[in-house]
Amino acid sequence: MTKKALIIGSGIAGIAASIRLAIKGYHVEVFEANSYPGGKLSEIEIEGYRFDAGPSLFTLPEQVDELFRLADKRPEDYFVYKKLELTCQYFWEDGTSLKAYADLDRFAEEVQTKLGEPASSIRDSLRQSAFIYDSLAPLFMNRSLHKLDTWTNPQALKSYMKMGKLGIFSTMNEANRKQFSHPKLVQLFNRYATYNGSNPFETPATLNIIPHLEFNIGAFFPKKGMHDITQSLYKLSLELGVKYHFGHKVEKIWVENGEAKGIRVKGKDEFADLVVNNMDMVNAYKTILKEEKQPKLLLKQPKSSSALIFYWGIKRDFPELDLHNIFFSDNYSLEFEHIFKRGTIYDDPTIYVNITSTHKSDDAPAGCMNWFTMINVPNNQGQDWDKMIEEAKRNILHKLNRILRTDVESLIEVEEILDPRAIESKTSSAQGALYGNSSNNKFAAFLRHANYSSSIKNLYFCGGSVHPGGGIPLCLLSAKIMSEMIEE
Structure with missing residues (x-):
């Protein structure tokens, strides 16, 4: 008789878990609160501009390729990427700029x-x-x-x-x-x-x-954009028979006699042989596992930083900019003090501008660019975000204007904003923290939730809030570790 697995959340780790379990012969169903797969690894389209909404750096592509090979598929039939010759460009206020070439000798x-x-x-x-x-x-x-x-x-x-x-x-x-x-x-x-x-x-x-x-192995760019990681793996999972339920927010994980039996969603009970949680670990325990024993030490750990992102359609081309661009703060230690000690945004933040139209021209109209403009900010602790966003935008524009010697604001054709509050509401990330618990002490690696529950049989975990951590490669590895545990 075919065993059944239920996965809560279709972030990239949840999709990878569905593929691995389907290959092992499970009947897999995925329940997702949003109307789309991918979690943070999604996209935004605004009046002719396309933006990758979340993660923008792609490393260890073999973690994606492996999933296709496990399914006896040729990765290149689904997903195509290229290695970057220039990993990042760096700019400082004093006019210094630096190109981080992939070629180590050239970079040195x-x-x-x-x-x-x-x-x-x-x-x-x-x-x-x-x-x-x-x-x-x-x-x-x-x-x-x-x-x-x-x-x-x-x-x-x-x-x-x-x-x-x-x-x-x-x-x-x-x-x-x-x-x-x-x-x-x-x-x-x-x-x-x-x-x-x-x-x-x-x-x-x-x-x-x-x-x-990034340097010894390499940074890469999917030729259809970062969102294609989600789309290609989603397509593979469908071919393997995985069933998705979008707009279905899980209300509870059913636990009886110390064993996960299934989930409750929209008032209906779904039963299975095992349950995999891809939802943020902290919010999972606060909501769908609130009746179960809580891992208090893990839940109390400080959270990682969050992000404030401005998606700007820019009606001009900047040939001096590439895919990844960093405009550094003049006082890095003070910037991090604001983020982690004061819970505020420094008035001279380091700015990251990701421009996929430099490698994928149809992401912006001719002669224009799609700027994913991001700064690191504290996670949500109830700050006055509307005021902080207004001040941050003003400081970001002034800094970019000084370094690029232009008036960026006059070039902004479209705008959308993502802040820690929206990150939490859209992805269930506790406090809008992008990577779960922070790694600001030497024991942080040991203070991440395991890929299984030590107190509830047949309950497993994957995603950026559990071991081994956040970011696309580690999320994919979390699904691999989890699936190997199930096999054992």
Whole structure:
């Protein structure tokens, strides 16, 4: 008799989980409160402009390809991407600009020419990043931290011998200050803490693992945009027989005698052999699991930062801009103090502008550009967001005007705004935090919810709020770890 699995939420991890379970022979049904799949990995269309609504950086594409191969499909028949030659452009108020080329030698030469930093500093830093990745990825990214065999397998034993070299006992900022002599390069590499919503002045230097993904392995761009990750995997899941129920908000996970039996949705009970929760872990326990034992320590953990995004249709082309562009704050430590200590937005924020029309011309009308303009902000703690958004927009425009020597506001043809309140309401992310719990201490990796419930049999978890963390690659890996547990 075919076993049945119910998945709550169709974020990218939920879709990946549905594919993996369908391949294992389960009858899979997915229940999604929204009218569309993908969660944060969705898109917005406004008067001829298309925007990827959420995640904008694509690394480790093999995690997507693997799902097609597991289903005996050719990935290129569904999903096509290219490696970027230029991973990011960086701009500062004093007129300094830097191109982070994918070619390591070219990037090292750029740093030496523009900043006077020895090219060897870049090579040494990325060699250390690769070392951290090779030492920890098999342990932290590909296995559950909540199973004994993770800690007793040969790979783990090798990692124990390297602990002093993995950055666990220093902060990212401390490590980068030792590595680089130029403060702008320290700032550039500190930025990688924001990839999981953390503070480089507090998060362990272990997070210097992240540049390895972008430089040593590569950054990529899906030729149809980031939303195509969702669309291609959604299409695959449908071909495998997965059934989706959109506009169906789950009201409760049924638990009897310590075992998940199914869910309640729209007043109707749906029963199954197992239940997979892809909803934010914190909000899941507050709502659909509120009658069950609460993991109080995990629920009390500080949350990651959030984002304020302006989707701007710009009626002009800026040839000096590329896909990924960063306009740095002059005082990075004060910016993070505002985000994590004061719960406010610094008046000189670092601005990220993602422009997919530079690689996908039909994302904007001819001669125009689609600017996904984002700053890191605190999660929602009841602040006066309307006032903060108004002030932030004014500061963002003034900063862009100074650096680009133009009047950006006069070029904005269309606008839509996404703030922490809307992020929470649209994606059920607690407090609008983009990555669940923050990673601002050395124990953060151990303070993420497991991919299974230790107290409720046949209840599993995947997504950015549980192990191994937020971001597309880790969300996909969470589905992989979860499905392997079910097999065991």
